[in-house]
Amino acid sequence: MxxxxxxxxxxxxxxxxxxxxxxxxxxxxxxxxxxxxxxxxxxxxxxxxxxxxxxxxxxxxxxxxxxxxxxxxxxxxxxxxxxxxxxxxxxxxxxxxxxxxxxxxxxxxxxxxxxxxxxxxxxxxxxxxxxxxxxxxxxxxxxxxxxxxxxxxxxxxxxxxxxxxxxxxxxxxxxxxxxxxxxxxxxxxxxxxxxxxxxxxxxxxxxxxxxxxxxxxxxxxxxxxxxxxAGNEIQSINVGEVALRHFEYMLEYYGTKNAVQMFRKHVAWYSSGMPNSAEFRIKVNQTTEEKELKRLICEFWGCELNI
Ligand SMILES: Cc1cc2nc3c(=O)[nH]c(=O)nc-3n(C[C@H](O)[C@H](O)[C@H](O)COP(=O)(O)O)c2cc1C
Incomplete structure (x- = not known):
């Protein structure tokens, strides 16, 4: 330990x-x-x-x-x-x-x-x-x-x-x-x-x-x-894919309704400092739909919706 x-x-x-x-x-x-x-x-x-x-x-x-x-x-x-x-x-x-x-x-x-x-x-x-x-x-x-x-x-x-x-x-x-x-x-x-x-x-x-x-x-x-x-070997990080995976884990744990709402703050942190992130966050904060939130994440980071 x-x-x-x-x-x-x-x-x-x-x-x-x-x-x-x-x-x-x-x-x-x-x-x-x-x-x-x-x-x-x-x-x-x-x-x-x-x-x-x-x-x-x-x-x-x-x-x-x-x-x-x-x-x-x-x-x-x-x-x-x-x-x-x-x-x-x-x-x-x-x-x-x-x-x-x-x-x-x-x-x-x-x-x-x-x-x-x-x-x-x-x-x-x-x-x-x-x-x-x-x-x-x-x-x-x-x-x-x-x-x-x-x-x-x-x-x-x-x-x-x-x-x-x-x-x-x-x-x-x-x-x-x-x-x-x-x-x-x-x-x-x-x-x-x-x-x-x-x-x-x-x-x-x-x-x-x-x-x-x-x-x-x-x-x-x-x-x-x-x-x-810690110096671990980490392949290049695809932030959108990490965010999607995180959201999946939240959905499994909290269920859709709570997860969508609770994930908003994480989206803000993941996208902090990126171009157009303020606009993106407004859209994220307005959605209550799991699929729409996933779509927005994929659109923002340009990743595939495959998990
Ligand atoms: C949002 C938030 C929640 C926290 N929750 C806890 C907690 O549950 N237990 C705890 O001992 N400290 C908690 N802390 C304090 C942090 O563990 C840490 O001591 C503090 O943020 C300073 O470290 P940092 O500068 O690396 O963030 C919290 C801090 C923040 C900002």
Whole structure:
């Protein structure tokens, strides 16, 4: 699950779902990938309106399933469910800044403010499963509380196998530049995250002493990027065909009605910066038909409608 200098695909809610991971896997069969964050309440309650509660991971390779929540018992139960579903490892979200998670639920980034609770959650999850457990966190709550190293030490005492650190505070959300300090000595590997998008930024993280890197937003509209940066042999990329394949996987997973609507944002990312993309996106956003969306994709990229 963890070896030095790996390139991790970050958890991205609303993006790194099963269909997206399948597309990433076409270019990067072995890189470690995270799921979207999954609520422990939703998972343990097996809420039927959330498809990912029923995902299996056995055939997905190196997959870390990320959970969020504030209740150690429920988090442990959720971790067991994901282990049984074939996850390679469990990740605990300790960095999500959105109010619904961090302030109203006392989960995600809030755990950077309550290290005692964070420790209880980590210990409960580690005890509940036999697969490795990681955490993903930020530098701290705000500039006055950049105490991520304390949290990492608690993680080490709790039996956590590795940690990923996003070089921003909760207060920064996604603003400004991510800045990671040189990595201090820790007994577990630390993965650098935040604004890493090319060989140069990967190299910078490595020079700072980090044991691997994690890439998030750079994957949007570029599901091949992890494979490319890892130096995998990739034949020339036909973006239209990749987009069509992605859409097929979305249709299989979500059904036509939801897939057509949910795929619009991916179309925007795939076509970003291309000539006439604004016009194309308007047409895509107006269609509710699977066939019409496929036709538009083929017309825009000039590919064959044969998958
Ligand atoms: C749309 C979006 C959704 C995200 N969802 C999650 C999530 O579910 N869990 C998590 O730990 N981080 C989540 N993040 C944070 C990313 O994993 C990552 O830490 C952040 O985007 C910085 O990395 P980047 O600069 O490579 O994108 C999300 C970020 C974005 C933009």
């Amino acid at each position: 963890f070896t030095d200098k790996q390139i991790f695909g970050a958890p991205l809610a609303g993006i790194t779902d099963k269909p997206f991971r399948k597309v990433v896997r076409m270019f990067s069969p072995t890189s470690p990938l995270y799921t979207e964050m999954i609520s422990c309440h939703s998972l343990v309650g097996a809420h039927k309106n959330c498809l990912r509660n029923f995902d299996r991971y056995d055939t997905e390779g190196n997959i870390g399933t990320q959970i969020f929540g504030a209740d150690p018992k429920l988090m442990a139960e959720a971790a067991k469910i994901l282990q049984d579903a074939g996850a390679a490892w469990i990740d605990i979200n300790m960095g999500c800044p959105v109010p619904k998670v961090a302030t109203r639920s006392g989960a995600g980034a809030y755990l950077m403010r309550d290290h005692e609770l964070a420790g209880k959650i980590m210990s409960a999850v580690v005890k509940a499963v036999s697969i490795p457990v990681s955490i993903k966190t930020r530098l701290g709550w705000d500039d006055a509380h950049k105490d991520w190293q304390d949290l990492i030490n608690i993680a080490i005492d709790s039996g956590v196998a590795f940690a990923a650190v996003h070089g921003r505070t909760r207060a920064q959300l996604y603003l400004g530049k991510a800045e990671l300090p040189p990595k201090p000595e820790f007994q577990i590997p630390i993965i650098a995250n935040g604004d890493i998008k090319d060989i140069e930024s990967m190299q910078k993280a490595e020079n700072l002493g980090y044991n691997g890197v994690m890439i998030g937003r750079t994957m949007l509209g570029k599901p091949w990027i992890l494979g490319q940066l």
